[in-house]
Amino acid sequence: MRTKLLTALLLTFLIATPALAKRFYINETLLKDSDGTVISSYSLTSGSAINSAAINVSKNVGFMTLLITENKAGGSGDVDISVSWSIDGTNFYTSYSTDLAGTISADGTISEALGNVTRWIVIPARLAKFCRFTFDPDANSQITASIIIQEER
Numbered sequence: 001m002r003t004k005l006l007t008a009l010l011l012t013f014l015i016a017t018p019a020l021a022k023r024f025y026i027n028e029t030l031l032k033d034s035d036g037t038v039i040s041s042y043s044l045t046s047g048s049a050i051n052s053a054a055i056n057v058s059k060n061v062g063f064m065t066l067l068i069t070e071n072k073a074g075g076s077g078d079v080d081i082s083v084s085w086s087i088d089g090t091n092f093y094t095s096y097s098t099d100l101a102g103t104i105s106a107d108g109t110i111s112e113a114l115g116n117v118t119r120w121i122v123i124p125a126r127l128a129k130f131c132r133f134t135f136d137p138d139a140n141s142q143i144t145a146s147i148i149i150q151e152e153r
Helices: 002-020
Strands: 024-030 042-044 060-070 079-086 096-098 104-106 111-114 118-123 130-137 141-152
Touching: 060 079, 060 111, 111 118, 130 141
Parallel strands: none
Antiparallel strands: 024 141, 042 141, 060 118, 060 141, 079 111, 079 130, 096 104
């Protein structure tokens, strides 16, 4: 009797486990600006920040990176990058952290002075449905930017 019960439980476990297992995949997407233009060899003008379009991160399982290249020929490419978060995809906010003493501080710029290089930047997970990036050049620049997210199917 006990053997039959253990066999039945083992068979149930072996059959049900693949069906219940979560599956994840890597989603890479070229970013678009807020007007829908793909950010690929995208020209930035010194002093004129641009925002990416809202990026749906609701299926993100905690792993997200920004792959960005500053590729202006002969340019110094001084681009500052920050990220903001949203629940509705319209109203975006800077995230804040607190230490054990209760000091609240804004999460900083994720990259300062990106210059004529390619960077794979890991973005800390936040509890939000959307994010967007701000690219703020201190010199005329040209960038290509992709977001890479591990998502649940």
